Amino acid sequence: MEKLTDRKKRLLQAVVDSYITSAEPISSAAIQQGYMPDVSTATIRSELAGLEEMGYLVKPHVSAGRVPSSKAYRFYVDRLMENVTPEDIDNLEQEGRARIEGVESVVKEAVKVVSDVTNYTSLMVLEGVDDLIVRNVKLVSLGDDTALVVIITDGGVLRDNVISLPAGCEEGYLDSACAIINGSMAGKSIKSIAGGEVVAGVEEFKALFDQIVALLRKYAEGGEVYVEGADKIFAYPEYRDVENVKGFLSVISQKDKLHELTQGDGVEITVKIGAEEGVKNMAVVSARYSLSGRQIGHVGVIGPERMDYKKVIKVLTTLGKLSEAKGKKEDGNG
Incomplete structure (x- = not known):
């Protein structure tokens, strides 16, 4: 298989750069003026024909100019792209x-x-993040019988989860629920909690507990x-x-x-x-x-x-x- 010369590489990069910007084929004269002033237009036309034969350029229509092929973009990404500075x-x-x-x-x-x-x-x-360890669960009342759940793990914070509260919760309900739920979940992996490995004592707050377990199961599954x-x-x-x-x-x-x-x-x-x-x-x-x-x-x-x-x-x-x-x-x- 014919290898690309340095000049063909420069030319291919010019064609791809131009097409990314304009979505239009570029002429040999425009390539010379904007990218390769040291090369004649006749030589550029010849090199473009060579790149087409090698599969790097294609003509969408008979009368159309040449545009990059998937092969050209792959080469551009793998070999021609400038380093991130x-x-x-x-x-x-x-x-x-x-x-x-x-x-x-x-x-x-x-x-x-x-x-x-x-x-x-x-x-x-x-x-899925089923190996994360739950460190703490916080419940914040949002009013209207809903609460925000913030789950702190050893991999970060899982937020933006809203759960429903039983109607007519008394003052102190969420504090008590947090204490019981943390006693059941803190220090355990999401996988074990989602799989049902919990301690007794959550019956009073089962409605909240089940919603939090459902959230953790979603994170575990990914x-x-x-x-x-x-x-x-x-x-x-x-x-x-x-x-x-x-x-x-x-x-x-x-x-x-x-x-x-x-x-x-x-x-x-x-x-x-x-x-x-x-x-x-x-x-x-x-x-x-x-x-x-x-x-x-x-x-x-x-x-x-x-x-x-x-x-x-x-x-x-x-x-x-x-x-x-x-x-x-x-x-x-x-």
Whole structure:
């Protein structure tokens, strides 16, 4: 198989960079003017033809210009992409921290930040966390016979859970319930609690206890998927095509498919491109997502093949740093 020369690599990067920005084929004259002034247009045309023969460029229509193929995007990601610099991380970190700090639902806000900053559809796929140890359960009255449950574990804080209270609870009911429920749950793993390993004495508060166990069972099983910014995909010209829209909607509606696409065989960042990865005319970039040093799932971005890979990978890399910092902060406050 013919290897890419340095000039072909430069040319391929120019074509992909341009197409990511414009969604339009680029002419040899524009390549010379904007990227390779030291190379003649005749040579550029010849090299473009060579890249097409090698499968890196394709013509969508007979009269159309050449555009990158899935193979080109894969090579771009694997070999041509610029390294993430400390300056890039710092700039995105300032924007991300302002959005995440002070927000209780870290996971949901993280997905929103990623979508807002990248302008693509983002997703979070959570894993089961049945080995987490429950440290404390707090109940906060919200009025109207409901209470907020805050579950503190050795891996962070599980929040934003609301349960129902028995009608007409007397003053001191929640304090008593907290004492009994903590006596039953504190120091045990989510798995053992969800499996029914508890101590006697919770009968009076069984209605609350059962709701909290149901919440813990949900965390133990994992599998939750959060999607944000699904409508943003329609801003890209590729999705004027009805078949591309159908393909996108099919992918984001399948939890199992999203789990499969975000798995990365232990690597920090995973990039899946095109039909051979099961996402025709799309790409999915994902990263492991951790809190307090414990992986709880994967966060990702789904968009057109001409996605701005550099920016997306920088954002996901930065989010990893922010989630660690957020988890440590909440551990200290808990």
